[in-house]
Amino acid sequence: MRVVAISTYSLEMVFRMMKVHSIPGAFTARECEQIVASSKRVPANDALLVGQNRDHNLRKCDVTWLDDVTGTGWVMARLISLVRRSNTDRFDFDLREFSESPQVALYKASDGGHFAWHSDVGDGHTARKRKLTLVVQLSKPGMYDGGDLEIMPDAYAVTASRYQGSATVFPSFLLHQVTPVEQGERYSLTVWAHGPAFR
Numbered sequence: 001m002r003v004v005a006i007s008t009y010s011l012e013m014v015f016r017m018m019k020v021h022s023i024p025g026a027f028t029a030r031e032c033e034q035i036v037a038s039s040k041r042v043p044a045n046d047a048l049l050v051g052q053n054r055d056h057n058l059r060k061c062d063v064t065w066l067d068d069v070t071g072t073g074w075v076m077a078r079l080i081s082l083v084r085r086s087n088t089d090r091f092d093f094d095l096r097e098f099s100e101s102p103q104v105a106l107y108k109a110s111d112g113g114h115f116a117w118h119s120d121v122g123d124g125h126t127a128r129k130r131k132l133t134l135v136v137q138l139s140k141p142g143m144y145d146g147g148d149l150e151i152m153p154d155a156y157a158v159t160a161s162r163y164q165g166s167a168t169v170f171p172s173f174l175l176h177q178v179t180p181v182e183q184g185e186r187y188s189l190t191v192w193a194h195g196p197a198f199r
């Protein structure tokens with residue numbers, strides 16, 4: 001006899017997973033400015049995609065890793081508590097660790113800053129364990145045009161709040177994009193929570 005393991009999700013569980021959670025005031029305006037200032041203390045890298053490729057048609061922005069900047073432990077501590085609360089209240093995913101440094105991204109109108117539709121889950125050792133993505137708006141909405149973070153929980157895209165300091169949490173497998181920044185500059189802070197890969 002052959003035993004086949006089948007993992008099943010009820011429809012209710014699937015609907016519970018496909019959600020976008022908005023957290024207003026996750027960081028104050030002053031804290032956002034502090035994070036941006038910290039990110040400027042280290043040299044920026046040209047952003048890679050999930051899977052360590054570089055393709056400017058898909059993504060154009062500068063990236064710094066907060067783990068490279070001393071004195072930013074408080075940011076990680078806040079991110080952990082935001083993700084923990086969001087997961088308890090909304091997602092109930094099996095999360096085990098934060099395996100990657102939080103990332104500050106800078107999208108500039110002057111070089112066509114954007115990030116085309118993508119999922120944060122990939123084939124790589126770490127990318128396959130991404131479960132929740134949390135993005136913080138670090139810039140004031142009036143500082144840029146375009147640069148909307150859009151997420152696809154179902155047939156319709158949801159636009160993330162543009163308020164400075166608001167956080168948006170969503171399952172990392174959901175398609176999302178950052179529309180081209182048409183004017184000015186947009187900073188964002190992204191972190192991923194990891195756990196056993198979805199199956």
Ligand SMILES: O=C(O)CCC(=O)C(=O)O
Nearest residue numbers: 105120135149178188190
């Ligand atoms: O900058 C953003 O709003 C989103 C960034 C993102 O999707 C990513 O780094 O995977």
Ligand SMILES: [Fe+2]
Nearest residue numbers: 118119120176
């Ligand atoms: Fe992403």
